[in-house]
Amino acid sequence: MASNWQEDGATLQLTTKSSLSASAWRHQHIFDLDDFSTEEIDLVLHITDSMKEVLGRPVKKVPALRGKTVMTLFYENSTRTRLSFELAAKNLSADVSNLSASTSSVTKGESLIDTFLTLESLGADIIIMRHPASGAPNLAARYVKAGIINAGDGWHAHPTQALLDMYTMKAHLGRLKGLKVTIIGDVKHSRVSRSNIWGLTIMGADVTICSPPTLLPAGLNCNGPLFPQVKVQMDIEKALRDADVVMVLRLQLERMQSGLLPSLREYARLYQLNESRLTLAKPQALVMHPGPMNEGLEIASGVAHSRQSVINEQVTNGVAVRMALLYLLAGGKKA
């Protein structure tokens, strides 16, 4: 089976394996990965391959989203996620408008719902949003027909980051099932870690989280389907042993002011991923970080820029993954 667009010589050729059909796609919005199936994640990763191929061409543009209007609405600062979405949408020939809350009517007290109704009235087909309050995309989706992609909400979820992380892992290691992935840092306040925990466990990887006890989420590993089972290891050296992937999280500097940590110095001493600790992981273990990094704090500079680091590749893959998601979401809505 193949879908095909052709215009001015630009073609997007999506070869679809028999097990992967775009009809497996059920999502009108993307809030998190907790409601994704293994097949759906496989589908996203597979289509990302095709998008990577487009990105390798001299003219990185296909007409898949021609005539569609994509808007980004960021209530928080962002460099890579926002640019990445913008480029992804442009590569698919969508019309893209960017709005940031700090320069919009939000500063005049406009409610989230009114802002979204306005964007919809202006013709948005897909709205990409980042918001400091967990669940804000769920609220918005109750009021608009446009597809909503969560580009990060509070501590809750950052599904596109997790998908690009998984794509990067699979590209290097050939699989996700059975991988030992160790996530180090402030898991409690990290939307990146939550979405990765969901995605990776759905794909059959084993997740170990390593945090100081004050930065561990509450209630982990109680029985029931509310949250995946993870291994918890407070000792970084034990956590790293035999890891296939080491994912380091950014430490927000305000965590110390609220008394969760005594000092940055102590955090670096206990939890920094440095050269000697990295040797405890498997020899070819991948080093990942969602960015932006505090080099010298949660990750040693030498590790961040080592041969094992795929941090810059994560950024490149982010564009391809987001192209895949925009493509799927626009297709799902083609009424």
Added chain:
Amino acid sequence: MNSWLIQNARIIDPAQKMDNKGSLWISDGLIKWIGQAGQLPPEHDYQVIDAGDLIACPGFIDLHCHLRDPGFEDKETIASGTQAAARGGFTTLCCMPNTEPAIDNQSVVDYIKLKASTEGVVRVLPIGCITQGRKGEILAEMGELADSGVVAFSDDGNPVMNSRLMRQALDYSRAFGLPVMEHCEDKVLTDGGQINEGIISTRLGLAGIPSAAEEIMVHRNIALAELTGARLHLCHLSTAGSVELVRSAKKKGLKITSEVTPHHLTLTEDLVMGYVSNAKVNPPLRTQKDIQALLEGLKDGTIDAIATDHAPHTELEKDSEFAYAPFGISILETALGMLMGLVHSGKLDIDLLISKLTCGPASILGYKHGLTGTLVIGNQADVTLVDPNMEWVVDSRTFASKGKNTPLNGTTLKGRVRMTFYRGQRVWNL
């Protein structure tokens, strides 16, 4: 005509240990006569209500609600709040002082009493502040408040965090014989918390409120009550640990009473899944284990009363990002139906339930505001008629309350208030 014969009802009046079929005659605003089923009163000038399928009981007393008036009339007014009460079978409401201005001086008490007498359809008893402006800094003039008719002191959702000031408030209140009602929450510990702390707060990425935040303050307040000998009433217990603390304090003989809400007795934290801000309430919905302990507490007398913590908000406020939405449930009109679910599932005895809505709270208020919570002959006729088996679907658009904020829309409840009489006037008739 204001003379009614409520005929052949099941009359439940726990204060008189009464639970039998009978008839009740109310006239001139008073309970005139109670007779056995089939008997008729000595006079004949009344309208007959055939109550063969109904329970007749004293009008419910709510120790803890928010009428929002003055200051937040877009959320509720004394008119709309008392109409909601009548529909829910409540004939007495104690309203919390988190108004604007706060109920920290006589003029605000007078305003509420005036409004209640002109617009209200049930009794409104104001609760005065512990501290001026509920700021937790300087004691309110409790003597003036007591003289002007408040029934208790509370800073509502602003617990008095300063233990020295709380000691002084409890000590000072002893001069007036009124209880201090405390919302137990260590605000430093809850710091921005949104829902019960646990795997659901982790899944939703929302800051958690641990049970310890309530229990620390329950414990502190009990210690201060013991130190001062004051009358302490603990609001809306929500955790198994709090029940245990109150139980052991009562065993020591301290003058402590407590309440629980219908929602903490019937709903659990998983209701917030999907970021349902109408299930956002403080203290937060907890777990089945806590519900079990709260029910035990009701049964063994650790918990004296069921109070609603009715907290109406506008849809605009509730329809915002979960963390920005205010806490609270509009509950006066669904309280009885929710609680009857416990009766139908065999978890709570109907007589016990009615006692916790009538003579239980009445005994906390004392009797200087009138004898409420019982159907003794000669008493003011506050009477509620309940159909225990009537099934109905909650639709908050039909609420009398301005607060449409309930997580129960679309839910079927079994048990509904059919009529409410306040001082002999029928203020609700379904």
